Amino acid sequence: MQDQAPAATVSRLITYLRVIRQFEAVGLERTSSEALAEASNVSAFQIRKDLAYFGTFGTRGSGYLVSTIGLRLREILGLTDVYDIAIVGMGRLGQAITDYPAMGEYGFRIRGMFDSDPGKVGLEFAGIEVSPMDSLPTLMRQRNFDMGMIAVPSAAAQEVADTLVSAGVRALLNFAPVVLNVPEGVMVEPVDFVASLKRLSYHLRGKPVLRHAARQAT
Amino acid sequence: MQDQAPAATVSRLITYLRVIRQFEAVGLERTSSEALAEASNVSAFQIRKDLAYFGTFGTRGSGYLVSTIGLRLREILGLTDVYDIAIVGMGRLGQAITDYPAMGEYGFRIRGMFDSDPGKVGLEFAGIEVSPMDSLPTLMRQRNFDMGMIAVPSAAAQEVADTLVSAGVRALLNFAPVVLNVPEGVMVEPVDFVASLKRLSYHLRGKPVLRHAARQAT
DNA sequence: ATATGTGAATTGATTCACAGCG
DNA sequence: CGCTGTGAATCAATTCACATAT
Numbered sequence: 001m002q003d004q005a006p007a008a009t010v011s012r013l014i015t016y017l018r019v020i021r022q023f024e025a026v027g028l029e030r031t032s033s034e035a036l037a038e039a040s041n042v043s044a045f046q047i048r049k050d051l052a053y054f055g056t057f058g059t060r061g062s063g064y065l066v067s068t069i070g071l072r073l074r075e076i077l078g079l080t081d082v083y084d085i086a087i088v089g090m091g092r093l094g095q096a097i098t099d100y101p102a103m104g105e106y107g108f109r110i111r112g113m114f115d116s117d118p119g120k121v122g123l124e125f126a127g128i129e130v131s132p133m134d135s136l137p138t139l140m141r142q143r144n145f146d147m148g149m150i151a152v153p154s155a156a157a158q159e160v161a162d163t164l165v166s167a168g169v170r171a172l173l174n175f176a177p178v179v180l181n182v183p184e185g186v187m188v189e190p191v192d193f194v195a196s197l198k199r200l201s202y203h204l205r206g207k208p209v210l211r212h213a214a215r216q217a218t
Numbered sequence: 219m220q221d222q223a224p225a226a227t228v229s230r231l232i233t234y235l236r237v238i239r240q241f242e243a244v245g246l247e248r249t250s251s252e253a254l255a256e257a258s259n260v261s262a263f264q265i266r267k268d269l270a271y272f273g274t275f276g277t278r279g280s281g282y283l284v285s286t287i288g289l290r291l292r293e294i295l296g297l298t299d300v301y302d303i304a305i306v307g308m309g310r311l312g313q314a315i316t317d318y319p320a321m322g323e324y325g326f327r328i329r330g331m332f333d334s335d336p337g338k339v340g341l342e343f344a345g346i347e348v349s350p351m352d353s354l355p356t357l358m359r360q361r362n363f364d365m366g367m368i369a370v371p372s373a374a375a376q377e378v379a380d381t382l383v384s385a386g387v388r389a390l391l392n393f394a395p396v397v398l399n400v401p402e403g404v405m406v407e408p409v410d411f412v413a414s415l416k417r418l419s420y421h422l423r424g425k426p427v428l429r430h431a432a433r434q435a436t
Numbered sequence: 437a438t439a440t441g442t443g444a445a446t447t448g449a450t451t452c453a454c455a456g457c458g
Numbered sequence: 459c460g461c462t463g464t465g466a467a468t469c470a471a472t473t474c475a476c477a478t479a480t
Contacts (some may be wrong), residue, residue, distance in 0.1 A: 058439080172418075173415060187417075
C-alpha cells in the first residue's frame with residue numbers, strides 16, 4: 001500500500017473529516033461536494049478528485065451520505081486503528097502534550113514517556129511513569145510504539161530520532177526546530193509554530209500596519 | 219510586492235536560514251548550494267532555484283558567504299522587522315506561548331493578551347495584563363498588532379478571526395482545529411499537531427508494528 | 437434533472453543541463 | 459576550472475468539462 005495520493009490531498013482529507021464531524025454533530029445526513037467545498041475552503045472539483053484516489057463514495061445525482069463518507073475518511077486516514085505513542089523529552093512541552101484532551105478522541109494513546117534527565121525519571125504524568133532514555137529499546141520490544149514524539153532540545157533531536165528508528169518506529173512527530181535525517185519509509189512530521197510565524201512575517205514583509213524601527217534579527 | 223515565490227519555497231527558505239544559523243554558530247564563513255542541500259535534505263538545484271526568486275546571492279565558482287546569505291534570508295523572510303502580536307485566549311495554550319523563549323530571538327513581540335472570560339481579565343503573564351475581548355478594537359488602534367494568535371476553543375475561533383481582521387490584522391496563527399474564512403490578503407497559518415498525527419496515521423495505516431484491535435474513532 | 441466520477445487540459449513546481457561569471 | 463544562476467524539459471497537481479449513473 002504505497003502512498004499514491006499527494007501529501008496535499010491527505011492534508012485536505014483531514015480537513016474534510018473535520019467538516020464531516022461537524023455535520024455529524026448537528027445530525028446532518030446527506031451532503032455534497034459543493035457543501036463540503038464551501039466548508040473546507042477548496043473547490044468542489046478538488047474534493048471529488050481527492051476522494052477519487054480512494055474509490056467511489058457517493059451516489060450520482062444525489063450526493064454523499066455523511067455517515068459513509070465519515071467512515072471511509074476514517075478508514076483511509078487509518079483512524080480506525082489504535083496507535084501507541086512514546087514521548088521523548090518530558091520537559092514542559094512533553095508534559096503539556098500528556099494531558100492534551102483532543103488526542104484520546106482518536107486512537108492515539110500515549111504509552112511511554114522517556115527522559116535522559118535522572119531528575120525526571122520516575123515522575124508520573126497522566127498515570128505513566130517516566131523511564132530513562134536508555135531503556136527505550138527494551139521497552140519498545142514490549143510495547144511496540146507506533147509513533148514517537150520528539151520533545152527534546154534541538155541538539156538531542158537527531159540522536160533521539162535515530163534511537164526511535166532503530167527501535168522500529170516509523171512515524172515521528174518532531175517538535176524540535178531541526179531537519180531530521182531518517183531512512184526511507186520513516187515519516188517525520190514537523191511541528192514548529194515559530195516557523196509558521198516566519199511564514200506570516202514573509203507575508204507581511206515590508207508592509208507592517210505600523211512602520212517599526214529596523215532591528216537585527218538573530 | 220506580491221507573493222511571487224511558491225509557498226513551498228518560503229518554507230524551505232526558513233529551513234535554509236536555520237541551517238545558516240548553525241553555520242554562523244560554528245563560525246563557518248563560506249558555504250555552497252551543495253553543503254546547504256546536504257544539511258537541509260533537499261537538492262542543490264532546488265536551493266539555487268529557490269534563491270533565484272529573490273535575486274543573486276553568491277559568487278560563481280566559489281559559493282556563498284554565510285554572512286550575506288544569512289542577511290538576505292532574514293530580509294526576504296521579513297525577519298529584520300519587529301512584529302507586535304496579540305494573543306487571544308489566555309487558557310493553558312495561550313499561557314504556554316507567553317513564555318516560549320524562542321520567539322524573542324526574532325522580532326516577534328507579544329504586546330497584547332485578550333480573553334472573554336472575566337476571571338482571566340486582569341491577570342498578568344510575562345508582565346502583560348489580560349484585557350477583555352471587547353477592548354480589542356480600541357487597543358488595536360493604540361498598538362497596531364501585526365499578527366494575531368488564536369488560542370480559543372474551536373467554536374469561538376471564527377468570531378475571533380473576524381474581530382482581528384476587522385481591526386486590521388492581516389496575519390493569523392490559528393491553533394484551533396477549524397478552517398477559518400478570511401478575506402483576500404489575510405494569511406492564516408494553522409498549527410495543529412493532531413492533524414500531523416493523522417498524517418502519520420495515514421502513513422502507517424494498515425501496517426502497524428503490532429496489529430491492534432479495531433476501534434471506532436470519533 | 438442532478439451531482440458524482442474521470443479523462444483531458446492547464447497550470448504550477450521540480451529537475452535538469454548548461455551557459456555565464458569569477 | 460568550479461559553482462552559481464537560469465532557460466528548457468519533465469513531472470506533478472489542479473482545474474475543467476462532460477460522460478455516467480441514479
